[in-house]
Amino acid sequence: MDDDALLDAARDVQTEAYVPYSEYQVGAAIETADGEVYVGCNLENANYSNSLHAEEVAIAEALKDGHRSFAKLAVSSGERDAVTPCGMCRQTLAEFCDEEFRVLCDAGADGVREHALGDLLPETITRETLGK
Structure with a gap:
């Protein structure tokens, strides 16, 4: 996928963000090595530390489908x-x-x-850093 399309995917998913506290919407789109795209948006919680960030939601979606190799990421607020x-x-x-x-920001x-x-x-910190 070209960079502009990946950035558009990150922009589009922002509307799904749940941000009642900060009102700061973030969207992310990650492209796998084989060209699939997964998106995520930030999801806040009243105690903030339990909030999910757009990038981690996107990568989690890809990981649950078995992807472990990635090409690039677009982030937009x-x-x-x-x-x-x-x-x-x-x-x-x-990781x-x-x-x-x-x-891409x-x-x-x-x-x-x-x-x-x-x-x-x-x-x-990497697997190699830990001696694994």
Whole structure:
């Protein structure tokens, strides 16, 4: 899938976000290595720590269908502020994606900001770090 279509998928799923506390909608779309796309949106909980982030919802959907290899991720907020995945989501991505994994962040009229996962999360904890 081209980058624009993946970003559109992330934008489209934002409307499904459950965000009664922050009112900050986020959508994510992850493309598997074989070209399938899974989407997720943020789902808040009153205690915040139980909230689910859009990126983790999208990757969980792909994982439950057996995917373990991914090509790229697009993230978009209602603010179009080039939001990046948080540290927890970056670590989850690092479990399945290499340092060159592409993360596309919606900057609205300013276009797309692209990052490599390794730049967002340098020296991450990996299976190799744990000696596994």
